[in-house]
Amino acid sequence: MDADTVARRFAKPVLFMLCLLPAVWLAAGILALQGGDPTAAAARALGANPVEKIQDTLGIWGLRLLLVTLMITPLRIIGGWPRLQLFRRMLGLFAFFYIAMHFAWYLFVDQAFAWSQLLADIAKRPFITAGFAAFLLLVPLAFTSTQGSMRRLGRRWQKLHRLVYPVAVLGCVHYWWQVKADVREPLVYAGIAAILLGWRAVRAWRRRRTTMGTQSSVAGTGAHGRERDRGQDQQASRSGPGVQHLADQPPAEQ
DSSP states (O other), X not given: OOXXXXXXXXXXHHHHHHHHHHHHHHHHHHHHHHTTOTTSHHHHTTOSOHHHHHHHHHHHHHHHHHHHHHHHHHHHHHTTOGGGGGGHHHHHHHHHHHHHHHHHHIIIIISTTOHHHHHHHHXXXXXXXXXXXXXXXXXXXXXXXXXXXXXXXXXXXXXXXXXXXXXXXXXXXXXXXXXXXXXXXXXXXXXXXXXXXXXXXXXXXXXXXHHHHHHHHHHXXXXXXXXXXXXXXXXXXXXXXXXXXXXXXXXXXX
8 A cells, every 4th residue: 555545544643533523622611611511621611601712723723724834845855755736725615614613603793793883894993804814715715625626727826826825924914913911822823834935935936046047048949059150150161062952951852
């Protein structure tokens, strides 16, 4: 059994279950509270304000998985682990799942589906503006994550999915601005995002510089070749038409 088969049959199901664990834990807490058992471990973990705790936990896990998704490419290239690519789409979709649930919980539970209040919050509260913008940018990425979308969009698919970079920035800003006192955890996530995006920026700059150097080298070689051809033509013209005529004839005709 090769490594790709092991990754698909065993590693991916394990990763799926691990990504699902936070949602299962939150669901267990909700069921325990609704069943009148506030002493259950999952219920106690929700604290004194379960609505806010669930909302924050969903958002934090969405941001964590988004950053883990962005780690795949550097780890694959630097560490030489190409099979990590097999897990990127699953991690990205789980990130979208938690962020979408974060938004849905805020809209349906926290705001009781009051669209007017939602629009007011988006306009007046900057951290909600940043979070809502991140969610809107993430939606088309989730819906075009299939192989069929990649084939239909072609090169445009890669350009579209670069929106994940501003999504990561907006997610960190949303979390940072939301926290009123202790910003240590948002600072850690912002630092991780800065490292991941900075690595990509440096790599893109190096590739552009290499491409420009290659193009300049090719252009210089072409110019040198043209100068050499002109010199040979001039020398041949001075040697006389008979020599040039013999040089242009194939061997059988000389």
